Amino acid sequence: MKIPYVGCKLFMIAWEVTSKCNLRCIYCYRNYNEFHEKENDPTLIKKILKEISSIPSIKIISITGGEPTLSPFLKDIVKTLYNFNKYIGITTNGNIKEREKLASFLKKYKKMLRVQVSIEGDKKVHEFFRGRNSFDEAILTVKYFSERGIPVSLMMTAFKSNLEKIRYILKLQKKLGADFVAIERFVPTGIGAFLKNELISREDFHFLIKKVKRLQKEGNRIYLNDPIFEPKTGFGCSAGIYSLAISSNGLVYPCSKLRIPIGNIKHKKLSEIWKNSKLLKKLRNRINLKGKCYRCIYRDTCGGCRALAYALSKNIFAEDPLCPISY
Numbered sequence: 518m519k520i521p522y523v524g525c526k527l528f529m530i531a532w533e534v535t536s537k538c539n540l541r542c543i544y545c546y547r548n549y550n551e552f553h554e555k556e557n558d559p560t561l562i563k564k565i566l567k568e569i570s571s572i573p574s575i576k577i578i579s580i581t582g583g584e585p586t587l588s589p590f591l592k593d594i595v596k597t598l599y600n601f602n603k604y605i606g607i608t609t610n611g612n613i614k615e616r617e618k619l620a621s622f623l624k625k626y627k628k629m630l631r632v633q634v635s636i637e638g639d640k641k642v643h644e645f646f647r648g649r650n651s652f653d654e655a656i657l658t659v660k661y662f663s664e665r666g667i668p669v670s671l672m673m674t675a676f677k678s679n680l681e682k683i684r685y686i687l688k689l690q691k692k693l694g695a696d697f698v699a700i701e702r703f704v705p706t707g708i709g710a711f712l713k714n715e716l717i718s719r720e721d722f723h724f725l726i727k728k729v730k731r732l733q734k735e736g737n738r739i740y741l742n743d744p745i746f747e748p749k750t751g752f753g754c755s756a757g758i759y760s761l762a763i764s765s766n767g768l769v770y771p772c773s774k775l776r777i778p779i780g781n782i783k784h785k786k787l788s789e790i791w792k793n794s795k796l797l798k799k800l801r802n803r804i805n806l807k808g809k810c811y812r813c814i815y816r817d818t819c820g821g822c823r824a825l826a827y828a829l830s831k832n833i834f835a836e837d838p839l840c841p842i843s844y
């Protein structure tokens with residue numbers, strides 16, 4: 518019996534450097550009680566940086582939030598991670614007050630850095646999900662950063678209401694000089710749990726996969742960050758296999774969208790959590806998967822989205838409810 522991922526290495530961290538946010542997107546995967554407007558803990562930031570530096574296999578840090586540009590420590594974090602030789606992604610809603618100052622700072626680190634701006638469709642669709650007056654600022658940020666040579670890409674979450682907006686977003690990407698468009702599935706968890714009617718169906722998902730493949734063939738730079746996109750040859754669900762998420766209060770999760778805490782950096786070393794978490798051990802053994810994912814020939818190379826399985830069934834090992842492959 519094959520037991521995959523024994524000895525797997527932690528490669529990527531999604532770090533929520535702040536819980537503060539200047540928007541209130543209706544699909545946020547965090548809960549209302551996770552917005553701590555007064556948080557300001559340089560000691561914890563230093564501790565997390567130290568933990569990251571102590572694990573050489575970590576190569577990529579995805580800086581998120583909240584809105585990461587609201588963190589008073591963002592510049593120190595970027596500088597330190599750059600000095601640690603880590604590749605840095607910054608995911609922002611693009612509504613950045615001091616855009617010019619931030620751009621001139623980030624420019625110095627552009628060899629090891631990418632800014633990802635969330636765009637959900639045209640102004641109307643975008644602002645339905647992310648709130649009034651959020652679109653124009655996001656567009657300005659993409660344009661401003663790309664004109665200054667800072668690598669920037671667009672990030673779209675796939676909902677029922679924006680599947681028809683993919684070509685529009687691709688046009689924006691080209692017009693604004695962004696490098697590519699990345700798409701992720703919506704996971705109805707946290708605040709987003711109230712938005713289940715926006716969850717795409719299995720048929721929609723099948724359509725999305727085919728559409729992205731067709732657009733790629735046409736030469737577009739568009740990607741679907743999803744284990745099912747290339748279930749045979751892809752990297753599969755990374756949660757606990759080669760990635761983890763850390764929240765702004767030090768809690769560690771298998772994935773930002775799978776908010777089951779497995780430890781806190783305030784009390785435990787990251788390497789210990791990675792090595793000893795019972796949940797991670799279970800996630801690494803895909804024999805634990807249920808239903809279609811258990812029976813699937815792509816179990817080891819795909820594994821389905823554990824966050825979506827959990828959001829819909831409260832069973833982290835349940836089959837991916839949107840998998841379009843039929844057996």
Ligand code: SF4
Nearest residue numbers: 810813819820821840
């Ligand atoms: S059944 Fe599960 S493991 Fe197989 S392709 Fe679908 S999501 Fe992936």
Ligand code: SF4
Nearest residue numbers: 754756772822823824
């Ligand atoms: S749980 Fe879902 S969102 Fe998280 S890493 Fe796995 S596939 Fe990606």
